[in-house]
Amino acid sequence: MTTEKQxxxxxxxxxxxxxxxxxxxxxxxxxxxxxSTNTNPIPESDGLPKPDHASLKYSLLGPSLxxxxxxxxxxxxxxEIIYSASKGSKxxxxxxxxxxxxxxxxxxxxxxxRRLETLDLSxxxxxxxxxxxxxxxxxxxxxxxxxxxxxxxxAAVELLDRPELADRPFAxxxxxxxxxxxxxxxxxxxxxxxxxxxxxxxxxxILLPLNFDKYNAKAAEVRAILADYDPRFESASIDEAFxxxxxxxxxxxxxxxxxxxQLRARVHAETRITVSAGIAANARxxxxxxxxxxxxxxxxxxxxxxxxxxxxxxxxxxxxxxVGRVFExxxxxVGIVTCGDIFPQRAFLSHLFxxxxxxxxxxxxxxxxxxxxxxxxxxxRKSVGTxxxxxxxxxxxxxRAKLRATAEELEQDMRxxxxxxxxxxxxxxxxxxxxxxxxxxxxxxxxxxxxxYAFALPMLAKLEGEFPGMTLRLMGxxxxxxxxxKKPDVLVFFGLRPGRGGEKKKDDxxxxxxPEDGGGDHDDDDTPxxxxxxxxxxxxxxxxxxxxxxxEEFIPFRRHGKEILPNPSPSxxxxxxxxxxxxxxxxxxxxxxxxxxxxxRLFNEHIDLCLSRQAIRDTVQQDESLAQQQQQQQQxxxxxxxxxxxxxxxxxxxxxxRARRDDVADPRQKKLCFG
Numbered sequence: 298m299t300t301e302k303q304x305x306x307x308x309x310x311x312x313x314x315x316x317x318x319x320x321x322x323x324x325x326x327x328x329x330x331x332x333s334t335n336t337n338p339i340p341e342s343d344g345l346p347k348p349d350h351a352s353l354k355y356s357l358l359g360p361s362l363x364x365x366x367x368x369x370x371x372x373x374x375x376x377e378i379i380y381s382a383s384k385g386s387k388x389x390x391x392x393x394x395x396x397x398x399x400x401x402x403x404x405x406x407x408x409x410x411r412r413l414e415t416l417d418l419s420x421x422x423x424x425x426x427x428x429x430x431x432x433x434x435x436x437x438x439x440x441x442x443x444x445x446x447x448x449x450x451x452a453a454v455e456l457l458d459r460p461e462l463a464d465r466p467f468a469x470x471x472x473x474x475x476x477x478x479x480x481x482x483x484x485x486x487x488x489x490x491x492x493x494x495x496x497x498x499x500x501x502x503i504l505l506p507l508n509f510d511k512y513n514a515k516a517a518e519v520r521a522i523l524a525d526y527d528p529r530f531e532s533a534s535i536d537e538a539f540x541x542x543x544x545x546x547x548x549x550x551x552x553x554x555x556x557x558x559q560l561r562a563r564v565h566a567e568t569r570i571t572v573s574a575g576i577a578a579n580a581r582x583x584x585x586x587x588x589x590x591x592x593x594x595x596x597x598x599x600x601x602x603x604x605x606x607x608x609x610x611x612x613x614x615x616x617x618x619x620v621g622r623v624f625e626x627x628x629x630x631v632g633i634v635t636c637g638d639i640f641p642q643r644a645f646l647s648h649l650f651x652x653x654x655x656x657x658x659x660x661x662x663x664x665x666x667x668x669x670x671x672x673x674x675x676x677x678r679k680s681v682g683t684x685x686x687x688x689x690x691x692x693x694x695x696x697r698a699k700l701r702a703t704a705e706e707l708e709q710d711m712r713x714x715x716x717x718x719x720x721x722x723x724x725x726x727x728x729x730x731x732x733x734x735x736x737x738x739x740x741x742x743x744x745x746x747x748x749x750y751a752f753a754l755p756m757l758a759k760l761e762g763e764f765p766g767m768t769l770r771l772m773g774x775x776x777x778x779x780x781x782x783k784k785p786d787v788l789v790f791f792g793l794r795p796g797r798g799g800e801k802k803k804d805d806x807x808x809x810x811x812p813e814d815g816g817g818d819h820d821d822d823d824t825p826x827x828x829x830x831x832x833x834x835x836x837x838x839x840x841x842x843x844x845x846x847x848x849e850e851f852i853p854f855r856r857h858g859k860e861i862l863p864n865p866s867p868s869x870x871x872x873x874x875x876x877x878x879x880x881x882x883x884x885x886x887x888x889x890x891x892x893x894x895x896x897x898r899l900f901n902e903h904i905d906l907c908l909s910r911q912a913i914r915d916t917v918q919q920d921e922s923l924a925q926q927q928q929q930q931q932q933x934x935x936x937x938x939x940x941x942x943x944x945x946x947x948x949x950x951x952x953x954x955r956a957r958r959d960d961v962a963d964p965r966q967k968k969l970c971f972g
Contacts, residue, residue: 350380350393352396352399352400352626353380353392353393353396354376354377354379354380355376355622356392356396356622356626357376357379357380357383357392358372358375358376358379359487359489359490360489360621360622361487361488361489361490362487362615363588363615363616364482364487364488365448365479365482365573365588365591365592366479366482366483366591366592367482367485367487369483370482370483370484370485371485372485374485375485375498378485378494378497378498379490379494382493382494382497383494387728387729387730388730390729390730391729391730391731392730399623399626402627403626403627403630406627406630406631406649407630407631409648409649410631410645410649413644413645413648413649418644418645421643421644421645421647421648422643422644424647425643425644425646425647425655425659426643428656428659429643429659429662429663432659432660432663432665433663435665436602436663436665437578437579437668438578438600438601438602439543439600440541440543440578440579440668441541441542441543441546441553441576441578441600442539442540442541442576442577442578442579442580442582442583442668442670443539443540443541443542443553443557443560443574443575443576443583444533444537444538444539444574444575444580444583444584444586444587445523445537445538445539445540445560445572445573445574445587446536446537446572446573446574446575446587446588446591447519447536447537447570447571447572448479448570448571448572448573448591448592448593449476449477449478449479449592450476450512450515450516450535450536450570451469451470451475451476451507451512451536452467452468452469452476452477452478453478453570453571454511454512454515454570455467455469455505455508455511456478457569457570458511459505462478462503464480465480465501465503466478466480466481466483466484466486466499466501466502466503467480467481467502467503467504467505468481468486468492468495468502468503468504468505469504469505469506469507470492470504470505470506470507471492471504471505471506472491472492473489473490473491473492474486474487474488474489474490474491474492474495474504475488475507476488477495477502479592481495481499481502484498484499484502485498485499486498486499486502492504512535513535515568515570516535516536517865518567518568519564519568519570519572520532520538520864520865521865522560522563522564522567522568523538523540523560524864524865524866524867525867526540526542526545526556526560527540527541527542527544527545527670528864528866528867529541529670529671529672529864530670530672530864531670531671531672531673532672532673532864533673537587539580539583539584539670540670541668541670542556542557553576553597554576554595554597557574557576557595558595560574561573561574561593561595565593571592571593572593573587573588573590573591573592573593573594573595574587574594574595574596575587575588575589575595575596575598576595576596576597576598577597577598577600577605578598578600578605578668579664579665579666579667579668580666580667580668580670581617581618581660581661581664581665581666581667582598582605582608582664582666583598584618585612585616585617585618586598588616605663605664606663606664608664609636609637609661609662609663609664610635610636610637611635611637612635612636612637613634613635613636614628614633614634614635614636614638614639614661617636617661619657620661627650631645631649633658636661636662636664637662639658639659639661639662640662643659646658646659672863672864674863674864678714678716678779679777679779680718680775680776680777680779681707681710681711681714681716681718681775681776681779682707682710682722682773682774682775682776683703683706683707683710683773683774683775684703684724684771684772684773684774684775685703685706685771685772685773686726686770686771687699687770687771687772688770689728689768689769689770690768690769690770691766691767691768691769693761696757696761696767696769696772697754697757699769699772700750700753700754700757700772700774701746701750703772703773703774704746704747704749704750704753704774705746707746707749707774707775707776708744708745708746708749711744711776712744714779715781715782715783716744716776716779716780716781716782716783717742717743717744717776717779717780717782718739718742718743718744718776718777718778718779718780719738719739719741719742719776719777719778719779719780720736720737720738720739720776720777720778721736721737721739721743721749721752721753721756721774721775721776722734722735722736722774722775722776722777723735723736723753723756723757723760723772723773723774724771724772724773724774724775725757725760725767725769725771725772725773726769726770726771726772727764727767727768727769727770728768728769728770730770732771733760733764735756735759735760736756736777737752737755737756739752742780743776744776744782749774749776753774883895884900886900886903886904886907887904888904888907888908889907
C-alpha cells in the first residue's frame with residue numbers, strides 16, 4: 298500500500314470555546330480540500346466578522362464536499378459564492394438557525410467534556426479497551442470485498458448520446474444537480490447543488506434533463522456483468538454495488554487486483570462507461586478505497602491488521618460513510634479529526650455521544666466492517682415511502698390534491714414491494730424549510746391509495762390548525778411496521794420444496810446507516826436545498842406516471858438510492874450452464890388441498906385418512922349443535938316455569954345430562970360408509 302501521509306490539522310483543545318471550534322473547522326476545511334497552494338484569503342462578507350459565519354459557510358458546501366474531482370478546487374471561494382447566492386433566502390435563514398443550534402449544542406458538549414476531565418475515567422477507559430479487544434477477535438481478513446462505483450454515472454450515460462460534450466462542463470438535473478462530469482467538478486460543481494448556484498460557479502455549465510429509463514437500462518447491463526463475478530452481489534444504489542470475489546479468485550486462480558481489473562475492462566468494453574473499485578477486507582474499507590483513484594481506477598488495501606490500522610490512522614473521519622457535516626463538527630470540537638484521534642479520546646465518547654456512537658467510532662478506529670454481501674432484495678425492508686419537492690403551494694384544495702397524488706404514488710410502491718403498513722407517517726417541509734412529521738398507528742394494515750389518503754388527511758388537517766396559512770414545498774408519506782402481502786408458497790410452507798431465495802437477514806447498516814442512539818440526529822437533513830424550482834435528486838424532473846414495463850419486469854424509480862431489484866443470473870459465462878432438474882410432480886388432495894407425492898397408492902391412503910378426519914369433524918360439530926339446542930331448551934323451560942323448586946331443576950338437569958350422554962354416540966365407534 299502506498300499512501301502519502303498528510304499533515305494533521307489543528308484541532309480544538311479540550312477546553313475550547315466556540316472560537317476554537319471554528320478554528321478547528323477551518324483546519325478541517327483546509328485539510329479536506331488540499332488548498333495549500335491557495336493564496337487568496339476568504340474575504341469578509343457584508344462587514345460581518347469572519348468567525349460569525351465560518352461554520353455556516355463550511356456547512357453550505359454540502360454533503361458532497363469530498364466527491365472525486367474536487368481536490369484542486371479552492372473551496373473557500375466556492376463557499377463564498379454559495380454564501381452570497383443564498384444569503385437572505387428562506388433556505389439560508391433556516392441553515393443559519395440550524396447552525397446556531399448546533400453551535401449551542403457543541404458548547405454543551407465541550408462543557409460536559411471539561412467536567413469529565415475532572416473525574417476519574419479509568420473505568421470508561423478499561424471498558425473501551427475491553428471492547429477493542431473483543432472486536433479485534435472478530436476481525437476477518439480472509440474475504441476479498443469489492444465496492445464498484447460507476448464514474449459520474451448519469452453524466453457518463455448522457456455522454457454516450459452526446460459525445461460532443463466530452464470536454465465541456467455539463468451536469469444532469471436542472472433544479473438540483475444529480476451529478477456532473479469531471480470538467481464541471483474542477484469549477485466546484487457537485488451533486489446536490491442548486492442549478493443556479495452551479496451556474497454562478499461555472500457560467501458555461503450545460504444542464505441536461507434526467508432520463509431514468511436510459512440510466513436503468515445501462516445499470517442493468519453493468520449488473521449483468523457483476524453477476525458473473527459474484528451472483529449474490531449487493532446493489533447499494535443504481536450505480537454502485539458490493540461484491541465478494543473470494544470464491545471467484547480461488548476458482549480462477551486470480552489475485553483480487555487482477556480479477557477487478559478484468560471486471561472493469563469488461564464493463565468498459567461492453568457498456569462503454571467506466572467504473573472505479575475499492576478492494577479491502579470488509580465493505581466499509583472497500584467503499585472508502587473506491588474513491589481514491591477515481592475516475593477509472595482501483596485501489597487495494599492489503600488485508601493485514603498493520604496496513605489497515607495505518608490506513609485508518611490518517612483517514613479523515615468525514616471520509617467514513619456515516620459521518621456527515623454535523624457529526625464532523627462535533628468530533629472536531631473534542632479533538633477528533635482523523636480516525637487515529639479516536640483512541641486518545643475513547644474514555645469520553647460514550648458520555649458525549651452515546652453508547653451506539655461510541656461503538657461505531659471504535660469500529661471506525663479499528664477499520665472493521667461487515668463482510669457479509671447478499672442481494673439487496675434479501676434484506677428485511679423496514680419501510681416504504683415516497684416524497685417530492687415542488688414550488689410553494691398553500692390552500693386546502695391544493696394540499697389535499699398533493700396528498701392524494703402522494704398516496705397514489707405510495708400505493709404503486711407498496712404494490713411493487715408486496716407489503717402493507719401498520720403505521721403511516723406524514724412528512725412536510727414548510728416554505729421556511731422547517732420539517733414537520735406526524736404519524737399514526739393504523740387499525741389495520743393498509744396499502745390502497747384510498748386508505749392511505751383517508752388516514753393521512755386528519756394529520757394534514759391537524760397541521761393546518763397548528764400552522765394557519767401553511768405553505769409547503771415538500772410532502773411525503775411513508776409506511777412502517779410492514780406486513781408482507783406476498784402469496785405464500787404452499788410447498789415451501791410445508792417443507793416440501795426449498796424456498797427460492799436465501800434466508801432474510803437484517804441489514805446491520807454498518808456502512809450506510811448512522812446508529813440510532815447518540816447519533817440519530819446528527820445528519821437528519823443532510824441533503825442541501827436551495828431556492829428555485831429544484832427537486833430533491835431531480836424528482837420533479839420526471840412525471841408521476843408509473844414505470845414502464847420491460848417485458849414482465851417493472852423498473853421502479855430510484856427515489857431513495859437503494860436498489861431493490863433481484864440480481865440477474867450469471868448468463869454471460871462461457872461455460873454452458875447445466876439445465877435445472879425438472880420439477881417434481883405433485884397432486885393436490887381434494888379434501889385438505891395439501892400437495893401430495895404423485896404416487897397412486899400413497900395418494901389413496903392419504904385421501905382415506907382425510908375422509909376419516911372429516912367424518913370425526915362432522916360428528917363433533919353435530920354433537921356441539923345438539924348441545925346448543927338442549928341448552929336453549931333448558932333456558933326456555935326455566936322461563937316458562939319460574940316457580941319450580943330448585944330440587945326439581947337439579948333433578949331435571951341431571952336427567953337431561955344423563956340422556957345426552959346416552960343419546961350421543963361416541964365418534965370413535967361411528968361406522969364410516971363410502972357407498
